[in-house]
Amino acid sequence: MPNYISPLRDINFVLNDFINFEKIYERYPQSKDKMNSEIVDQYLQVAADFCENELYPLNRVGDQQGCKLRNGIVTTPDGFKEAYKKYVELGFPALTGDEAYGGQGFPSLLWIAISEILTSCNWAWGMYPGLSHGAMSTIEHHGTDEQKKNYLPKLISGVWTGTMCLTESHAGSDLGLIRTKALPNNDGSYVISGEKIFISAGEHDLSQNIVHIVLARLPNAPAGTKGISLFIVPKFNIDQDGNILDRNGVVCSALEHKMGIHGNATCALSFDNAKGFLIGPENRGLHCMFTFMNSARIGTAIQGLAASESSYQGALAYAKDRLAMRSLSGPQNPELSADPIIVHPAVRNMLLTQKVFAEGSRALAYYLSVYVDIAKLSNDESEKKIAEDKLALLTPIAKAFMTEMGVESAKNGMQVFGGHGYIAEHGMEQIARDVRISTLYEGTTEIQSIDLLFRKVLGSKGELIKLLIEEIKEETQHIPQHEEIASMYIKLENLVKEWHELTTYIQEELSSNPVEVGTISVDYLYFSSYVIFAYLWLKMAMAAQDKISQESTDEFYPAKIATAEFYFERILPRTLVHAELIKSQTKSLFKLSPHQFKFD
Template sequence: MPEYKAPIRDLKFVMQELLDCENHYQHLGYEDASIDMIDAIIGEAAKLTEQVVAPLNQIGDQQGCTWTDGNVTTPDGFKDAYKQYVEGGWPTLSQSLEFGGQGLPHSLNMNIAEMFSSANHSFAMYPGLSHGTLATIEAHGSETQKQQFMPKLVEGTWTGTMCLTEPHCGTDLGMLRTKAELNEDGTYSLSGTKIFISAGEHDLSDNIVHIVIARIPSAPAGNKGISLFIVPKFNVNQDGSISDRNGVNCGSIEHKMGINGNATCVINFDGAIGHLIGEPNRGLKCMFTFMNAARIGVASEGVAAAEASFQGALAYAKDRLQMRSISGVKNPQGPADPIIVHPDVRRMLLTQKSIAEGGRALLSYLAQLVDIVHAEKDEAIKVETETKLALLTPIAKAFLSELGFEATSHGVQIFGGHGFIKEWGMEQLMRDTKISCLYEGTTGIQALDLLARKIIGTKGEILKPFSKDVTLFCQQNMDDTAMAEFIQPIMAYAKEWHQLTVTIGAKAAKNPDEIGGASVDYLMFAGYVTVAYFWAKMAKVAQDKLANGAEDKAFYEAKIKTAQFFIQRMLPRASGHAACINNGVDSMMSLDSEDFAF
């Protein structure tokens, strides 16, 4: 099993040097978030993830969760690790002071969350889902609901879930059948079945608070008739204490491809008491608070997987001796050279490294945008920030989960036959990571959200704030000869991004299927250009540090060389996606459904 080491140096580079988190935090009023405090928190998180959480990763995969009469037992060690997680105050990190949180920035918490996910994807999901539950209740719940549910959720002694999917109803939520009938006391009685509920039942916390979508009998059909409810496993008194068992039961757990240490549950609601969040029939709008937070979290899973797989593959590539380098012997004292000398192995390692570090930069930037939305006082800045988040969230979620999965595939490939063997842990990373391409809307759903709803729906207006940032950076550095190899390609691809948007809009006016045909390629094109922009920014920081005599010379030189790899070997993939878009949808739709024979 790969030995996970938290990438502290790169986390600090992104937060402190690339994104200037200290000034960012001070401007937003996070006065306690000093560099010294940030360093201390990252250091303590590294210890917990490396020494406690990571060693349980393979155990969780091998043992899985156990279901007995509606109760779920997590793998050996998970319960004690979660207890340490709670006792260390980690669930409270970025939560409101009002409810017992530490009031620290969301961006700091997201970087910590990446470490937990790299160390043990399954374990990280148990507390990870609570953040969406908290965000939803804090944004849309009544004061009574906040006082009832938030303190224990913030504390971590209770956890949360999101209950959307039903056996017949996945992405198309308007088809849901779960019913919510009004009780005399103003609560609702919920009946129905939800499936694929991550962390829906377990033995880590005292209570589980489900955020559930359901339909009130008088509600209109479709998405306009969806309401949102808080449904706890154990009913909760108004003072926040636990009461009797609610009508919530885990009917079974799924036997899965990966993330076996996390319970994926069928949850049955049998007259369960639920508390309406917000107004009736307005639940989908409230639910997007949870979903958008979860999408960024899933994007982080892709980065975390790329990092973990890279670490394992790099260590192996340095040790494994196979063949001689075609450019001359590199290890004359041994019978063969280490495989890291071979160009194809380096291609895969650098692909992993560039995905992990480029994705980390993009996600840290998105997390800072979340900070701004929460704490900025200037409304105009908040509106522009929300526009950037709306654009970049589906790109990050889909692009980074897809490339994260690719990175884990390279990890298996670098190990060769050993990568296919369970004891090395590389195939587990691949199995665990595939779910990230499905969670919170598949890649295709994210792509439709981006292209149809956001790009075409706003006639391209949503692109302007982020495009302005890219253009400004390019203009500021276009006369810098050292930056030319980064700036020129990005300017060309940014221009093509705009042209593709116009092209698709024109085609879609004649044939709406052009949107669906182009959507995934459009999102992937946007992903490569966006991450290339962040790689160029990192290269600029590294160049400036070297010019000023920075001591960590090897780190900054590696950063520049990895940026060159991404620009030269990864960014050109965008051209293939552009070609697919320009070729149109006809070849996808010409074959009749009946002719898909086998």
């Protein structure tokens, strides 16, 4: 099994050289004293030690053992419970929590960095605390003071965990179809009944209580998405001091058999006259849910990054070690029976492709979470609005693209291993199975593309795109004297122009026909993603060149610039297809009648 090493050098580069985070966070009183290099380094080192030593060794254990359901009780794989106990002792659950309820009040950027390491080491395990974040932030944003007092301290300390209960077997992407019912009691609480599926961390043995956030319908609620409300339903009822009472009417009726993430309990939950509490306004449940959904989407994007990183690390180690055939330019290691396979162009191509997606995804995720923080921390309404707008635009891109590239990276990881990539003990096939969920849950790639193009781009009449294009122009106006960087800049400039033209074309020529917009939305998402990555890679190259100009002799920096070049040379041409598909007609897509659409 390949060893995982926390990529602290690159994380450090992204935080300091690329984002220059101290300069940003010192602007806000809530983060000023927290976000300095010393503290951040310390947290990252503690996280790296914990993840590498405690979580990583459990990664394959979790995959092999999976979770077990017996008489309604779910047992997680060996060691999961003990690792969670240590995680709580180290204080990680409280990292970003509200200080009023025992949290440490750190901005999300630090959590994102830690979360990357955690997910790279053990995706399935990482989902247990990950889901708690969703529940916490929903209660923080939409709960009453009493609800906050009742639930937040225990969730923040990690003694309890949380879930999000959205999906029903007939209602996934289309939540308007859900049927779970909520009937009011006389005391202001509700009786919740219905069947939910795909509830990650829905039942397990890590925490004393589980706080479910549940979508359900009130009596006489309007049909569809406008008749859905949000409820808190704890696994165990609690008294007003937060003490655990009797078991509530919610049980795990089944565990799903999945392709991967075996260590996480994906539950079917039966709500049978469970006691629940309305959170947020009646019939505004989906709206409240969006708070959670956006953070869940960034969390899923991180999972894509983690798959790119861990499959890259595995493949790189193997490519340096495995001997097969001679270099096409003649033997590189004549003393060995053959050359290590990293000498072969196709292998290098796969490794560098993984590298640009791992490091590029890191840049995007961290950069995005700075906007998450600014939107929360800033008191300047205009700055806040810009951050929210950019987040709105970039979230579906990060979610869809980083997970799709995670899938591609994991495939490359197996491919570098040849036949050994298919064998469980090498760990590469587990990454490929685990990552496969990420383009499906929290809104498929196709759903993200509709969100991006219909809601964000056309919905803002192109304003969000313009906002980002302005940023790109501003951030790249001081291009250093450097041949390769100058050449990348010209490519980016042309590409941004093309992006703007394509967007205008869609607005002017296609937007009256939603089917045509839908037809090209996935290609538009990919095109936009490659533009964003080009921007980030150019900025990273510039940051690296800055260091070189300051006489740094660290080999990391020229390697970073060369990696950026690879992105521009070998990856960016992919935009050609997407541009062509956006511009060209698609008469054939709807030609076949359902009747003709058959195979027998």
